[in-house]
Amino acid sequence: MSWFSRKKPKLEEQVSDEERKVKTEGIFVKCVECESPLYRRELKESFQVCTHCDYHFRFFARERLDTLFDNGEYEKLDEEVISGDPLEFVDTKPYKDRVEAAKKSSGLPEAIVSGKGTIGGHLVYAGAMDMGFIGGSMGSAVGEKITRLIERAIEKRGAVIVFSASGGARMQEGTFSLMQMAKISSALAILHDARLPFISVLTDPTTGGVTASFAMLGDVIIAEPKALIGFAGPRVIEQTIRQKLPKGFQRSEFLLEHGMVDMVVDRRKMRDTIIRLLNFMMNEETAK
Amino acid sequence: MENDFNKQAIERVQTARHPSRPYALDIFSSIFENFVEIHGDRRYADDPALVCGFAMLGDEEVVVVGQQKGRDTNQRRLRNFGMPKPEGYRKALRVMKLAEKFKRPILSFIDTPGAYPGIDAEERGQAEAIAFNLREMAGLKVPIIVVVIGEGGSGGALAIGIGDKVLMMENSVYSVISPEGCAAILWKDAGQSARAAECLRLTAPDLLRYELIDEIIPEHSVWVVDRKEADSDSESSFDSIGENLKQILQRNLEELNKMDENQRMKNRYNKFRKMGAWIG
Numbered sequence: 001m002s003w004f005s006r007k008k009p010k011l012e013e014q015v016s017d018e019e020r021k022v023k024t025e026g027i028f029v030k031c032v033e034c035e036s037p038l039y040r041r042e043l044k045e046s047f048q049v050c051t052h053c054d055y056h057f058r059f060f061a062r063e064r065l066d067t068l069f070d071n072g073e074y075e076k077l078d079e080e081v082i083s084g085d086p087l088e089f090v091d092t093k094p095y096k097d098r099v100e101a102a103k104k105s106s107g108l109p110e111a112i113v114s115g116k117g118t119i120g121g122h123l124v125y126a127g128a129m130d131m132g133f134i135g136g137s138m139g140s141a142v143g144e145k146i147t148r149l150i151e152r153a154i155e156k157r158g159a160v161i162v163f164s165a166s167g168g169a170r171m172q173e174g175t176f177s178l179m180q181m182a183k184i185s186s187a188l189a190i191l192h193d194a195r196l197p198f199i200s201v202l203t204d205p206t207t208g209g210v211t212a213s214f215a216m217l218g219d220v221i222i223a224e225p226k227a228l229i230g231f232a233g234p235r236v237i238e239q240t241i242r243q244k245l246p247k248g249f250q251r252s253e254f255l256l257e258h259g260m261v262d263m264v265v266d267r268r269k270m271r272d273t274i275i276r277l278l279n280f281m282m283n284e285e286t287a288k
Numbered sequence: 289m290e291n292d293f294n295k296q297a298i299e300r301v302q303t304a305r306h307p308s309r310p311y312a313l314d315i316f317s318s319i320f321e322n323f324v325e326i327h328g329d330r331r332y333a334d335d336p337a338l339v340c341g342f343a344m345l346g347d348e349e350v351v352v353v354g355q356q357k358g359r360d361t362n363q364r365r366l367r368n369f370g371m372p373k374p375e376g377y378r379k380a381l382r383v384m385k386l387a388e389k390f391k392r393p394i395l396s397f398i399d400t401p402g403a404y405p406g407i408d409a410e411e412r413g414q415a416e417a418i419a420f421n422l423r424e425m426a427g428l429k430v431p432i433i434v435v436v437i438g439e440g441g442s443g444g445a446l447a448i449g450i451g452d453k454v455l456m457m458e459n460s461v462y463s464v465i466s467p468e469g470c471a472a473i474l475w476k477d478a479g480q481s482a483r484a485a486e487c488l489r490l491t492a493p494d495l496l497r498y499e500l501i502d503e504i505i506p507e508h509s510v511w512v513v514d515r516k517e518a519d520s521d522s523e524s525s526f527d528s529i530g531e532n533l534k535q536i537l538q539r540n541l542e543e544l545n546k547m548d549e550n551q552r553m554k555n556r557y558n559k560f561r562k563m564g565a566w567i568g
Contacts, residue, residue, distance in 0.1 A: 175463060
């Protein structure tokens with residue numbers, strides 16, 4: 001017989017583990033890089049950049065535009081433009097269903113949102129891509145929306161800014177997707193001849209057909225810190241050459257070193273940097 | 289002559305990749321005359337996977353560019369399996385700018401699995417090289433005819449693929465991704481490539497139907513390069529299909545030459561401008 005006997009029920013029975021937990025989910029986020037806990041609201045205020053180690057979390061397309069224009073005001077453009085299903089593509093599920101699911105989960109109409117407004121007083125047509133919509137892939141709708149941005153800028157003599165975040169062309173639209181590269185680049189040729197600025201901002205990740213078309217055609221190309229930027233994805237390269245890739249390969253700083261981008265800019269300084277560039281590029285003289 | 293438009297997509301992929309199918313240099317030396325090769329991008333190197341030069345189509349001086357594959361092991365290695373590096377695309381653009389300078393039309397022949405995905409290619413800006421070609425080709429003021437002769441592998445193909453007319457050989461393919469790559473991503477199984485080939489709608493008849501290309505050059509029999517030991521057909525498929533290709537090129541070129549430059553440039557823009565399938 002034991003010396004003590006428990007008369008009251010166990011404490012654990014009164015308060016279950018589940019209830020005793022302090023609910024921090026939704027309030028704190030752990031930084032992927034330095035693992036410090038970050039207050040979610042604070043993180044939002046710092047444009048989704050870690051306040052300890054400057055790690056850049058992925059930024060949502062809408063937030064990108066909200067924080068870009070003067071006073072956060074802009075006119076949304078082409079929200080109604082969405083992808084068709086020209087090939088009637090079915091993989092593990094029909095492409096149509098995939099688009100519907102992406103719309104629901106991302107809250108976006110397509111992998112890019114675009115808007116018109118002023119930045120530092122300059123007229124700007126801007127688009128921001130979002131990885132949350134089928135990997136930010138470029139199909140017909142994305143191609144059409146960017147082309148319309150460029151055509152509007154030519155007509156109204158504004159600047160074009162596109163924030164890229166994309167795995168490349170959208171497979172489910174086959175050659176239609178591929179031809180968006182041609183379409184957008186053709187429009188950029190006219191923008192170029194019209195002496196109007198195109199600023200391309202590369203964010204994590206920018207690869208494939210997006211990099212190999214408009215993303216690398218900026219008059220000035222800005223990259224966010226440590227973003228993965230390349231033509232072929234690291235996995236494809238590793239399979240081709242059958243070796244591990246060196247650390248930092250295809251990251252923004254690597255591209256800066258190899259002369260492929262003009263600058264690596266912290267997201268918190270992005271707007272100021274863009275205004276500085278537009279002040280130089282939006283020249284009244286060229287409008288004549 | 290019967291065109292088997294219902295041929296399985298994967299069969300066309302295999303035909304397009306067949307090692308005895310004519311490559312760019314076979315075409316340059318058969319339907320063209322006085323071909324002289326132009327080398328190097330004046331920046332870094334000469335890329336043997338992309339060949340360029342001056343040639344004559346009938347009595348017209350033209351610039352020809354095209355990806356070049358290799359037939360035996362040594363040639364394959366030399367030509368890097370027809371996968372150009374940035375210097376290849378930059379060379380092509382340099383030669384196409386010469387065409388513009390001397391007012392000669394450009395004929396571009398596509399046959400590549402894709403642009404080379406390697407460390408050195410990335411370091412030297414593979415994406416930029418392709419992108420820059422797209423934009424610059426869109427603005428070249430001379431007529432451009434593009435022919436997909438074998439594999440049209442994604443951005444690496446498109447980088448020499450902007451033109452006033454885009455033609456495809458009947459058994460060539462043109463796709464945003466290889467069937468193997470597509471299958472590996474979607475079904476995690478490269479063995480599903482036949483299914484992927486079907487889904488991607490990469491055949492010439494499909495792409496003509498979608499109005500992504502302008503014309504198909506028929507292949508009434510198997511299009512293979514001439515070999516001495518080959519069976520003694522009275523007329524080889526290489527010559528007869530080549531002759532047909534030549535005539536179609538000349539017809540298209542005549543049409544483009546007659547056109548006013550501004551109109552031609554406007555048409556080129558509108559041609560790509562209307563490509564896409566969106567709602568709204």
